[in-house]
Amino acid sequence: FAQFALDTPSVAMVTASHNENGWTGVKMGAARPLTFGTEEMSALKAIVLSGDFDLVGGGSYDFVADFRKTYLDDLTAGKRISRKLKVVAACGNGTAGAFAPEALERIGCEVIPLDVALDHTFPNYNPNPEDMKMLHAIRDKVLETGADVGLGFDGDGDRCGVVDNEGNEIFADKVGVMLARDISHLYPGSTFVVDVKSTGLFMTDKVLRENGAVTDYWKTGHSYIKRRVAELGAVAGFEKSGHFFFNPPIGRGYDDGLVTAIAICQMLDRSPQSSMADLYRDLPLTFGTPTMSPHCADELKYGVVERVVGDVRKMKDEGAVFAGQKIAELITVNGVRVVAEDGTWGLVRASSNKPELVVVVESPVSSERRRQMFEAVDAVLRRSPEVGAYNQTF
Numbered sequence: 281f282a283q284f285a286l287d288t289p290s291v292a293m294v295t296a297s298h299n300e301n302g303w304t305g306v307k308m309g310a311a312r313p314l315t316f317g318t319e320e321m322s323a324l325k326a327i328v329l330s331g332d333f334d335l336v337g338g339g340s341y342d343f344v345a346d347f348r349k350t351y352l353d354d355l356t357a358g359k360r361i362s363r364k365l366k367v368v369a370a371c372g373n374g375t376a377g378a379f380a381p382e383a384l385e386r387i388g389c390e391v392i393p394l395d396v397a398l399d400h401t402f403p404n405y406n407p408n409p410e411d412m413k414m415l416h417a418i419r420d421k422v423l424e425t426g427a428d429v430g431l432g433f434d435g436d437g438d439r440c441g442v443v444d445n446e447g448n449e450i451f452a453d454k455v456g457v458m459l460a461r462d463i464s465h466l467y468p469g470s471t472f473v474v475d476v477k478s479t480g481l482f483m484t485d486k487v488l489r490e491n492g493a494v495t496d497y498w499k500t501g502h503s504y505i506k507r508r509v510a511e512l513g514a515v516a517g518f519e520k521s522g523h524f525f526f527n528p529p530i531g532r533g534y535d536d537g538l539v540t541a542i543a544i545c546q547m548l549d550r551s552p553q554s555s556m557a558d559l560y561r562d563l564p565l566t567f568g569t570p571t572m573s574p575h576c577a578d579e580l581k582y583g584v585v586e587r588v589v590g591d592v593r594k595m596k597d598e599g600a601v602f603a604g605q606k607i608a609e610l611i612t613v614n615g616v617r618v619v620a621e622d623g624t625w626g627l628v629r630a631s632s633n634k635p636e637l638v639v640v641v642e643s644p645v646s647s648e649r650r651r652q653m654f655e656a657v658d659a660v661l662r663r664s665p666e667v668g669a670y671n672q673t674f
Contacts, residue, residue: 281351283312284532286344291315298408298434301401313533314510317503352379356386359542361549366390368430368443369541370418372407373399376433376537383538384431389545394421408434409441409452409522419447428548429556433537438502439522440540444556451568453478455544456518457485458559462547463515463530464491473508473517473525475500476614477640479566480623482518484644486564499614501632502535509533520571567650568642574661575668576637581630584637584664588628589616591660603649603656618657624649626657637667650674 283291290310296303308324309315316324327333344350367389371377377396384391394417395404405413409432418430422443430443442450450458456474460482464470469492474482482488482495498508502523509517509525510533517525523535524543531539551559576584589612596607603620611617615629615638624643631638639657643649654674661667 281354281532281534281536282344282347283309285347285350285354293436295436297436298406298410298439300406314507315503315534317501317507348378352383352386355379355383355536355538355542359387359546361388361545363549363552364388364390365429365545365548366392366425366427367545368392368394368418368421368425368427369396370394370414370421370430370432371396371437372405372414372433372435373397373402374407374433374435374437376407376437379437380431380433380538380541384541384545387542387545392421392425392427394418402435406435407432409439412449415441415443415449418443419449423447429544431541431544433541434522437537438535440524440537440544441522442544442556444560446555446557448557448560450556450560451479451520452522452524453518453520454481454560454563456516456524457481457488457563459516459524459543459547460493460495460518461485461487461491462550464488464493467515468492470494470515471496471512473498473505473512473514475505475519476611476617476627476629477520477571477638478518479568480619480625480642480644481564481566484564484623497611497613497617500629500638504614506534564644566642566644567647569640569650569654569674570672572639572673573631573634573636573671574639575671576630576635576666578635580666581635581637584661584666585615585628585630587664588660591663592616592618603653618653620649620653622649624653626653628657628661636671637661639670 293307295307307315367384369380369391373395377398381391381393418432422430428445432441442455460472471494473496476497505517505519506525524540525535527533605620608621609619617627619625622645626641629638641650641654
């Protein structure tokens with residue numbers, strides 16, 4: 281936000297993202313709203329290690345007063361809702377606690393704060409809306425207070441997790457489908473970008489099809505999705521981890537958990553007869569797995585994925601049967617997503633930051649079809665002895 285408000289092209293943001301206490305890092309960017317991805321970070325590393333720069337003297341430091349107010353004023357301008365929503369704002373003692381309760385109150389919500397006091401020791405749980413301990417805390421508070429929705433923010437406030445009024449934790453890709461439905465009603469023919477781990481409903485959902493929505497599956501990672509949203513001029517981008525990117529008129533292209541939270545409240549405001557649980561139930565049922573992460577050494581994982589891509593591409597070219605059906609589509613922008621004729625799919629990609637592979641499976645048909653796809657994907661993986669045990673299965 282500061283890049284835009286202060287008309288400054290470059291940014292360095294000190295953040296540990298959603299990592300546990302003890303981690304820190306710097307998120308950088310030089311072309312708003314984009315942040316550095318793999319290529320830019322590699323180029324910066326080469327410049328630093330080679331000493332390929334000139335020291336031209338120090339810069340200057342300017343403190344901008346009352347910037348919290350500037351941010352909140354901009355965030356909430358013209359976004360008053362008419363439906364009286366009771367909202368749990370769970371911040372895990374992270375940065376969002378300084379902003380989320382007031383932002384939601386300003387748009388007209390009754391806010392129930394949960395762990396909003398800033399405390400770098402994170403005394404209750406790691407502020408990560410994918411973490412079950414945090415989600416369970418939100419669920420318990422929603423059920424205790426009769427709230428309409430629970431919204432959870434990660435440590436640096438750029439992600440938003442959702443618990444409905446019945447206490448169900450809604451995976452972020454399903455929240456994305458709900459938002460895409462709402463947005464595509466307002467802006468027919470919208471383009472959405474989603475990461476390859478996300479549900480197939482973005483392609484098959486009847487409401488999105490009726491509204492002429494177009495979905496582009498792209499590489500997992502906030503810097504990749506953000507850049508793709510900008511390149512395509514998409515209305516929004518959704519990442520399964522909870523990073524959501526809204527272009528104008530909703531946002532400015534970067535991921536801000538409070539922009540997402542307000543969009544969710546506006547969606548509920550436009551559906552006065554429906555609860556969050558009703559909107560969730562209205563989605564077609566799918567049978568998905570958690571993200572499974574079999575061990576694979578960093579220096580080997582990309583080679584393994586390359587072999588898997590080659591194996592399934594050969595099977596498709598030969599018209600072979602995979603998980604009981606022919607392969608209808610291969611999406612290879614980030615590892616490989618194998619899609620069967622009935623829409624059941626399985627994904628294999630290399631983890632961006634751990635010595636692991638990432639495996640996700642989903643079926644719009646049945647849990648049995650999900651199992652068949654998992655077994656087919658796993659059979660290809662087991663051709664590589666470098667692949668270890670899964671961290672979890674289903």
